[in-house]
Amino acid sequence: MFLGFGRTVRHDLPMRYNLVPLRTVWxxxxxxxGPSLAARLVNLLGNVAVFVPFGMLVPLATGRLLSPIRLAVLFIPCIAALEILQMVLRVGSFDVDDILLNLLGVWTGFGLLRLYGITRIRRL
Incomplete structure (x- = not known):
């Protein structure tokens, strides 16, 4: 997240950010x-896919099947903190679309958990 995909620290550049929802997605x-199709897919699908496990593992680890809203309340501050760190450390940018895509990944993982019929979780 901070060093992958050829990222390097660029202190000579200003901090970059996007606060307009869906601007980057569109x-x-x-x-x-602009970017190649492969770069577009990596950005869009990668931001979703990387958070799918969290939507499955957090409910399994906590032993509680949280609602999608509670998952959002839990994850949005965490994802926003990662985005802020990328911007401040100048290894990426803060992009509200990344937060939305990451949250979509969390919800996708949660949906898969529910799809597999897990409606009640027991801690081991």
Whole structure:
């Protein structure tokens, strides 16, 4: 997250951020120039996929099947902190779309947990 995908620390550049919801998502989904299709898929799907396990493992680890809203309340501050760290350390940017995509990943994992019929969790 901080050093992957060829990221390097760039103290000579200003901190970058996007506070407009879906701006980056629409940019990657547009047919115009810009990043390659592979780069777009890595950014969009990667931001979702990396958080799918959290949506499954947190309820299993805590022994409580949280609601999607409670998962959001738990994860949004954590994801936002990671985004802020990327911006402040200048190894990436703060992007509200990344928070939304990561949360979609958490909810996808939670949905898969429910899809597999796990409605009640017992701690080991």
């Amino acid at each position: 940019y990657y989904l547009s047919a115009g120039g």
